[in-house]
Amino acid sequence: MKNINYISTRGNTNPVSSAQAIKQGLADDGGLFMPEAIPSLTEKDFDVLKKASYPERAAYVMSKFLTDYTYEELLADCKESYSEARFPGGAAPLTNVGNLRLLELWHGPTCAFKDMALQVMPRLLSRALVKTGEKRTAFILVATSGDTGKAALEGYKDVDGIKIMVFYPVDGVSKVQKLQMATQEGNNVTVCAIKGNFDDAQNGVKKIFGNAETAELLNKNDHFFSSANSINWGRLVPQIVYYISSYCDMVNAGDINEGDEVNICVPTGNFGNIFAAYIAKMMGLPVNRFICASNCNNILTDFISTGTYDRNRAFHTTMSPSMDILISSNLERLLYVIAGQEKTASYMKELNTKGVYTVENEVKEKISSNFSGYFCGEEDTAKTIKETFDNYNYLIDTHTAVAVKCANEYMKDTGDNRKIIVASTASPYKFASNVYTSLTGESLENEFDALKATEKLSGTNIPTPLATLESKAVRFTTVINPDDMTKEVLKTIGI
Ligand SMILES: *Cc1c(COP(=O)(O)O)cnc(C)c1O
Secondary structure, three states: OOOOOEEEOOOOOOOEOHHHHHHHOEOOOOOEEEEOOOOOOOHHHHHHHHHOOHHHHHHHHHHHHOOOOOHHHHHHHHHHHOOOOOOOOOOOOEEEEOOEEEEEOOOOOOOEOHHHHHOOHHHHHHHHHHHOOOOOEEEEEEEOOOHHHHHHHHHHOOOOOEEEEEEEEOOOOOHHHHHHHHOOOOOOEEEEEEOOOHHHHHHHHHHHHHOHHHHHHHHHOOEEEEOOOOOOHHHHHHHHHHHHHHHHHHHHOOOOOOOOOEEEEEEOOOOHHHHHHHHHHHHOOOEEEEEEEEOOOOHHHHHHHHOEEEOOOOOOOOOOHHHOOOOOOOHHHHHHHHHOHHHHHHHHHHHHHHOEEEOOHHHHHHHHOOEEEEEOOHHHHHHHHHHHHHHHOOOOOHHHHHHHHHHHHHHHHHOOOOOEEEEEOEOHHHHHHHHHHHHHOOOOOOHHHHHHHHHHHHOOOOOHHHHOHHHOOOOOOOEEOHHHHHHHHHHHHOO
């Protein structure tokens, strides 16, 4: 197989191996890593994939990108990551809702789609340390507004050669999310709350990453910092798999004929998940259109229709918090593919200095020939949860509801009746109080009451990881000032 190296979206860095790209996270010039070439899927590949299990499909697709890993290594990692024990409801099953095919990506240990990447990525990093001759311990530092922190902790717990520390805003996450993190098991994990909001946590982590003195101190003590953030290529590549896998499942079920085009709709925040779908198309998956679904933080909807990305706007807190984002980092990868390195570097410079950039007409046209942008407000999100339940007896979470509404709008606007694969990104139980209120109009103070009430109302079961949460021992209670984050990191390492 052809060897694939990784280059920066912004310019002049030397190509590195996939293992190095995963270990490093970000390119030296601040850009994101992209493969030098996108491998393609032939008819023969599809024949193999159609007959394969999910772990086999994952290893097969990933081996085309991660060319310094053997297929056998990847297969072993994928078999463990996507096992029945870790994904009791299946890794990426489809449920039909009218013309929509809901791709359920939330059957993993933390009940959100981040598990799809964060279960396998720690294994990739672990191998990367060996492949690059790294002797030091990787210290993963994460700032989270909820879902990423827990998924990273579950993925990295007890992985050899790696430690992980997560910071979250003490009043900025839900009660369930807080408990999920405070009760985390594992010998190499630390969780710490900070007095402040998510930006304080994120800025604190960025400062620590950027501090040369701290880096040298770690180095002397045989540690180095690494990141589990969604800009890491190791998080993106496992996400390409499930779009290809769902297409194979639809062909196998006789839902479509091989070669038929589908549309794909993704509830979008950082643009990682939808960009993975776009790469699947670049590889040869027959996709007509990508529907980029946003909540009322609709900066991407505006960008797709006007060509101007402007982050100088109000930030809204919504019931789909994982999409409350004004800087969609992975959009940089799409800009690179469409406009090239030089233009991407200049857009990103403008974004950093002025908070706004405008792409040329030709770039805008190329984007809108593949992407349609839609958004869905709070009221419509609640209404969509209720209508989907009433009409199909099927419960969706707040993020998925945004996508379902946008997919329906798209069909209404265009008359395009191709089947739409909709990424269903979280279990409805993960956002139970909002889901329950959407269904009944009543609000419940206590999240655990909401879980039980939703279970009773829907006739489905609370996923085990959430059902057992209330009775788990709390391990982490530390709350610190953002100024003390470095001190806390050093203390954790034992420096
Ligand atoms: C992270 C997340 C998203 C957004 O995904 P991106 O890859 O950041 O666009 C959507 N829904 C849920 C539930 C998430 O956790």
